[in-house]
Amino acid sequence: MAKRADGRPTVTRRVAAAISVAALAAxxxxxxxxLIRHPLQLALAVLLLGSVLxxxxxxxxxxxxPRVAAATAGVLAAVLLVLPDLHAYALLATAAGxxxxxxxxARTALGHHLARTPRIRGVERASAGVLLLNPLSGHGVATTSRLGERARALGIRPIELDFDDDLRELAEQAVTDGADVLGMAGGDxxxxxxxxxxxxxxLPFVCVPAGTRNHFARDLGLDRDEPADALAAFGKAVERRVDLGVAGDRVFVNNVSLGAYAALVRAPGYRAAKTATVARCLPDxxxxxxxxxxxxxxPDGDPAAAADIVLVSNGPYRLERLTGLGSRERLxxxxxxxxxVAVDRARDVPELVAAELCGDIARFPGYRAWSTPEFAVESADPLIDVAxxxxxxRLPSPLRIGVLPGALRVRLPPDAPGASPAAMAPKGVRRALRALLRVLIGRPATGDRR
Structure with a gap:
């Protein structure tokens, strides 16, 4: 995004700030x-929707x-949902829009101007760069983006992973053969x-987003829609250090999930028929x-309450919603x-859905979040389902999860945004409005000129 040399916002950003503030006020x-004109209709609509959920x-x-009875009650509540004046639903839809x-x-107005620049240093072109490619990740992104051909054209040696290859062995062999920069095109x-x-x-590492979700690439500030752009990190680039997580003896860049989600992804048939598998496993x-x-x-060191979902991430997530899993401001x-997250009763679900829709999941009583240098999980079973x-x-209990601070040297293209969505977004509505108003009157969003 273009910006003026004096740090003040461009006309485009000021117009976007005006639109954002006006739309929110509307x-x-x-x-x-x-609420003033249709209080009863809105209250009834909310009550019936909660009953359906x-x-x-x-x-x-x-x-x-019990399943038949609950389904019957849900259908009845859904039928009754049409009783409130449809005008009330139209107003709610308009407000949501x-x-x-x-x-x-607001995203256009603020851009990446709220993000703090990580400590980086300039580095020279790789002389013996190697890019490993997983052609199966992300439904074949590496193949459709012709990453191997593009890498070869830039003087980077591509190594494509075959079905029965061991990725770690290929990477180790590349180091033995003299690689001075290792890159990976695949998922997390x-x-x-x-x-x-x-x-x-x-050795320095280059992340090329060629998986399904590419959480690590997103939080490094890479463009996940243009995986080939990341190949520029093999040329003159910038380098920064980031943490790595470790679960048992396995390193991870994104997260370790335990509980219901981990059990689901291990369930037979999950990959081939996710919806049917989820429906089959939910009662258990x-x-x-x-x-x-x-x-x-x-968080206080005492035994925590039981939970259905446990997520341990390499760096704290900034979560507004559970869907999409948010992003990490810092690595x-x-x-x-x-x-x-714990869902104890059916009547908790409407509150969970409301918090999710409002982007304020922290208000759900069954949600807890904290940070710690290390985390230990024990199970009544000898093996723990994890993702x-x-x-x-399936890893043995107890499972110890820790972090390796600053363990990885990451190279990034010099023109990459270099900041995650969490780093670019203001924390809370008040801060967002304050930043937007500053942009609207022509001042830097953060009150300084970073």
């Missing part, structure tokens, strides 16, 4: 007007007659393997007879981020 006016959840996590417009305009699981090899040999994971075998310390804090960077594993 959304507020619509909601207040609807609670009954639907109860039907999903139960079997036999205005909020979405405000958020989109593949990134972690090659990053660990680079870390062990103190969340139903009245569901087990919560995991135990772990809470160099030397701590793990811990998130736990390490999305890859299902």
């Amino acid at each position: 959304a507020f006016a619509v909601v207040v007007g609807a 609670a009954a639907g959840w109860a039907a999903l996590v139960r079997r036999g007659f 205005l909020v979405a417009l405000s958020v989109a305009a 699981g593949s990134q972690a393997v090659v990053a660990d090899v680079a870390r062990r040999h103190d 994971l969340f139903g009245p007879e569901a087990r919560r075998p995991l135990s772990f310390p809470g 160099d804090l030397g701590v793990l981020g811990i998130v736990t 390490v960077d999305g890859e299902p594993q």
